[in-house]
Amino acid sequence: xxxxxxRAALLQRGMSVAALAEAIDVDPKxxxxxxTKDRTPYRRHRYAVASQLGLDETYLWPDALSKxxxxxxxxxxxxxxxxHRWSAPRDAWxxxxxxxxxxxxxxxxxxxxxxxxxxxxxxxxDKAKAGVRVRILLGDPDAPQVAERGEDEGIGESMAxxxxxxxxxxxxxxxxxxxxxxxxxxxxxNSIFYADDQMFVNAHVYGVPASNAPFWHMRRVPGGxxxxxxxxxxxxVWADAKPLNTGD
Numbered sequence: 001x002x003x004x005x006x007r008a009a010l011l012q013r014g015m016s017v018a019a020l021a022e023a024i025d026v027d028p029k030x031x032x033x034x035x036t037k038d039r040t041p042y043r044r045h046r047y048a049v050a051s052q053l054g055l056d057e058t059y060l061w062p063d064a065l066s067k068x069x070x071x072x073x074x075x076x077x078x079x080x081x082x083x084h085r086w087s088a089p090r091d092a093w094x095x096x097x098x099x100x101x102x103x104x105x106x107x108x109x110x111x112x113x114x115x116x117x118x119x120x121x122x123x124x125x126d127k128a129k130a131g132v133r134v135r136i137l138l139g140d141p142d143a144p145q146v147a148e149r150g151e152d153e154g155i156g157e158s159m160a161x162x163x164x165x166x167x168x169x170x171x172x173x174x175x176x177x178x179x180x181x182x183x184x185x186x187x188x189x190n191s192i193f194y195a196d197d198q199m200f201v202n203a204h205v206y207g208v209p210a211s212n213a214p215f216w217h218m219r220r221v222p223g224g225x226x227x228x229x230x231x232x233x234x235x236x237v238w239a240d241a242k243p244l245n246t247g248d
Contacts, residue, residue, distance in 0.1 A: 003038045006060050009053045010035075024048040056228045077224040078216060085202050085215040092217065093200075097123045100132050100195035107184075107192040107234050109139035109149055110162035113211065114193075115169040128178040136170065136181045137234075137241055139163050143185035153209050167244070174244060182241035192234050201230060 010020060017035070021028040024045060033039045034049075040061055041049065050057040082088045097104060097120065104127060106114065114120050128134045139146040141160040150159030167181075174181045191202040191210060197220035205213045220227040 001038055003035050003060070006049070007035050009055055009060065013053060015053075020049065020052060023052050056225070058225060059228070077218045077221045077226045079219050081214065081216040083214060085211045085213060088200070088215055088217070093120070094123075096193065096195050096198055096200060097127065099198070100127055102196050103133040103135070103194075105135045105137075105192065105194045105234055105238075107137040107188070107237055109146055109159060109188060109191070110166045111136075111138070111191065112162050112166055115166040121169070121173060124173055124179070125176060128173075128176045131178060134173075134179045135238065136179075137184050137237055138166055138170075138181065139188075140183040140185045140242070141167075143183075145185050145187050149188070149204075152204075152206050154207065155209075181244040182238065183244060184237050184241040186237050186240070190230070192230055194231065194234070197227075199227060199230060 010017065017031045018028045021031045026045060030041075034041055040046075040063070046057045046061060050060060053060070080088075104124065108114075124134050139149070139159075141163040146160050146163060147157070150156050153159065170181060173179055189204055191204070193200040193202075199218050199220075201216050201218065202210050203214045204210060218227055218230075
């Protein structure tokens, strides 16, 4: 059967078979066989194609790696696990965002610790001005999911108030090109902070403030599936969220 995932990925990106072949230094007929005959490329070529298309190798060729290989690679995606968010070094946050070259994404309910951080705000602004796409997802303060999370953390209506405060703090940033802020009404099991191929994940635990919950740092590794799972989750929330009216 043809590799429809590879074919669709090329179409979505407006890339021809010849262009992909040139980019990864192979014969166009080889790429054609990968698509029409579902031939599996050598591993170095799978990596190159996945990198060019911004997709995971395991998405384009689900059977290329054994379950044992996928498990081993996925284990390598975890860089560090911290018992609490507050125990992660401050300079780790700085490196995450300052090293971004393409995109930054934040998925939280309020994330006040970041909204109040003037250094982070300056970094987001500088990155946006340099062409980096910055996307911030905050909880809709009027959504029942936000109220429920407030009850879970034992702070009640303060959660919605924190979101509204974050919106005020992000207002100057929201007016910049390349910055998009949306409000979501999703039950979050984790908060997500990513920049290009690195990510922080903050678990949400019932009765525990996010700052005191487990926290881990991961990096995308070709063939791994953990990083891509969280990125896909981010995109699902983004697609259903409503854009912030910057005129408010």
